[in-house]
Amino acid sequence: MKIEILAFGIAKDIVKGRSLSLDLPSGTNVGGLKAELCGRFPNFEKLKSMAIAVNEEYQTDDFSLSEKDEVVIIPPVSGG
Amino acid sequence: MKIEILAFGIAKDIVKGRSLSLDLPSGTNVGGLKAELCGRFPNFEKLKSMAIAVNEEYQTDDFSLSEKDEVVIIPPVSGG
Amino acid sequence: MITEELRMIDIQLKDTPLIPQECIDYTTSDSAGGSTIFIGTVRNKTKEKPVIRLEFEAYAPMAIAELRKIAEQAKAKWSAEKISIHHRTGVLQIGEIAVVIAVATPHRKAAFEACQYCIDTLKETVPIWKKEIFEDGEIWVAAHP
Amino acid sequence: MITEELRMIDIQLKDTPLIPQECIDYTTSDSAGGSTIFIGTVRNKTKEKPVIRLEFEAYAPMAIAELRKIAEQAKAKWSAEKISIHHRTGVLQIGEIAVVIAVATPHRKAAFEACQYCIDTLKETVPIWKKEIFEDGEIWVAAHP
Numbered sequence: 001m002k003i004e005i006l007a008f009g010i011a012k013d014i015v016k017g018r019s020l021s022l023d024l025p026s027g028t029n030v031g032g033l034k035a036e037l038c039g040r041f042p043n044f045e046k047l048k049s050m051a052i053a054v055n056e057e058y059q060t061d062d063f064s065l066s067e068k069d070e071v072v073i074i075p076p077v078s079g080g
Numbered sequence: 081m082k083i084e085i086l087a088f089g090i091a092k093d094i095v096k097g098r099s100l101s102l103d104l105p106s107g108t109n110v111g112g113l114k115a116e117l118c119g120r121f122p123n124f125e126k127l128k129s130m131a132i133a134v135n136e137e138y139q140t141d142d143f144s145l146s147e148k149d150e151v152v153i154i155p156p157v158s159g160g
Numbered sequence: 161m162i163t164e165e166l167r168m169i170d171i172q173l174k175d176t177p178l179i180p181q182e183c184i185d186y187t188t189s190d191s192a193g194g195s196t197i198f199i200g201t202v203r204n205k206t207k208e209k210p211v212i213r214l215e216f217e218a219y220a221p222m223a224i225a226e227l228r229k230i231a232e233q234a235k236a237k238w239s240a241e242k243i244s245i246h247h248r249t250g251v252l253q254i255g256e257i258a259v260v261i262a263v264a265t266p267h268r269k270a271a272f273e274a275c276q277y278c279i280d281t282l283k284e285t286v287p288i289w290k291k292e293i294f295e296d297g298e299i300w301v302a303a304h305p
Numbered sequence: 306m307i308t309e310e311l312r313m314i315d316i317q318l319k320d321t322p323l324i325p326q327e328c329i330d331y332t333t334s335d336s337a338g339g340s341t342i343f344i345g346t347v348r349n350k351t352k353e354k355p356v357i358r359l360e361f362e363a364y365a366p367m368a369i370a371e372l373r374k375i376a377e378q379a380k381a382k383w384s385a386e387k388i389s390i391h392h393r394t395g396v397l398q399i400g401e402i403a404v405v406i407a408v409a410t411p412h413r414k415a416a417f418e419a420c421q422y423c424i425d426t427l428k429e430t431v432p433i434w435k436k437e438i439f440e441d442g443e444i445w446v447a448a449h450p
Binding site for chain 3: 086088089090092093126127128133136137138152154155156157158159160
C-alpha cells in the first residue's frame with residue numbers, strides 16, 4: 001500500500017521535504033514504518049525520540065496503518 | 081504617656097473612629113496595650129486575631145511603646 | 161546594589177482600576193523566559209450569598225512596605241528577575257480586579273512558586289481589609305473565627 | 306453538555322502577535338475568584354549563546370486538538386471554569402510572546418496547578434517545533450539527546 005507521510009521540524013530536514021510517499025506491505029504497523037524510516041534516513045536514529053501520529057492522534061508501534069491514513073512524523077516537540 | 085492609635089477595618093468600627101488616644105503608664109508594651117484595648121472594647125476579644133504595628137512594623141507583645149510611636153491596630157487582614 | 165534591587169520591584173496601591181498589562185509590561189524582559197501572573201477579581205457571591213460590591217481599605221504606607229518585603233523575599237528565594245504587585249483600594253464592583261501579581265523568572269517552575277508565594281503571603285500579612293456588601297448588610301471578611 | 310464544555314475552552318494558534326489581555330478577558334468571570342496566567346517569551350540567549358530570532362512550526366490541526374485535550378484534562382482535574390491557550394507560529398523576535406495560558410478557577414491554588422499542568426504538558430505533547438537561529442547557524446530545539 002502507498003502511504004503519504006508528512007514531516008515537521010527536524011524531520012522535514014531529514015527527509016528533505018514536507019512529505020514523502022512510501023510503498024509499504026499492506027498491514028504495516030507504526031513500528032514497521034519507524035524501522036523503514038530509520039533504514040532510509042539514518043539521521044532519525046540520532047533524535048531524542050520519534051513518534052508517529054495517525055489521523056491527528058499519537059499511535060503506538062502496534063497500530064496498523066491503512067492507505068488513506070494521514071501519517072505524520074513527530075520529532076521531539078518544543079513548543080511553549 | 082499619651083499614645084495615639086489608628087484603627088482600620090473592623091477595628092475602626094469597634095472603637096467607633098479612625099483614631100483614639102490612650103493615656104498609658106510609661107513603658108507599656110504591646111501586650112499591655114492589647115489588654116487595655118480589650119478591656120475598653122470587649123468586641124476585640126471576638127476577633128480571630130489582633131496585631132499591633134508600631135511605626136509600620138508588626139511588633140510582638142514584649143515591644144515597649146514610646147510616646148511618638150505610630151501605633152496601629154491590625155485586625156485580621158483580608159487583602160487580595 | 162540597593163537601587164538596582166528597587167528597580168526590579170514595582171509595588172502600587174491604586175484607587176483606580178488595575179490594568180494587568182502594566183504588570184506584564186513591567187516584568188517581561190528579553191532575558192526572562194516566562195512570567196506568571198495572578199489576577200484576583202471580585203466574585204459575585206460568597207458561600208452562595210450574592211455580593212453587591214466590595215470595599216478595600218489599606219493602611220497604605222505599611223501595606224506598601226509589606227508588599228515590598230514579600231516581593232523581596234520571593235525575588236531572593238526563586239531568583240526572580242522582576243516582580244510587580246498592584247493592589248486596589250476603595251469601592252470595587254463585581255468582576256473588578258482586586259490584585260495583580262506578575263513574576264518573571266528564568267525558569268517557569270520558579271515563576272509559579274514565587275507568584276503563589278506572593279499571593280498566599282499577601283493574604284496573611286499585608287494590612288489591607290475587605291468589606292463585602294450584601295443586600296442585607298455588610299461584613300469585614302475574615303475578621304471573626 | 307459538550308457544547309457548554311467547548312464554550313469554556315479557547316484554543317488558538319496564531320501567526321500574529323499574541324495579546325495576553327485576550328486570554329485574560331476570555332477567562333475572567335464574575336464567578337471565578339482568580340486567574341493564573343503564564344506568558345512564555347523568546348529569550349535573548351540559550352545557554353549564554355545569543356539568539357537572533359525564533360521560528361515556530363506547528364502541525365496545526367493536531368496541535369489544536371492536543372491543546373484542547375490538555376485544557377479539558379486541566380479543566381476536569383482542577384474544576385477550572387475557563388481556560389484559554391494561545392500559541393504563536395512563524396517567525397518571532399526576541400521578547401515576543403510564544404505562548405499565553407490563562408486559567409480561571411474558583412480557588413487560586415487550583416489555578417496555579419492547572420496553569421502549570423498546561424504549560425508542562427504542552428511542552429511534552431503538542432506538535433509544535435521551535436527553531437533557534439543564531440549568528441552562526443540554527444538548531445531545532447530539543448531534537449537531539
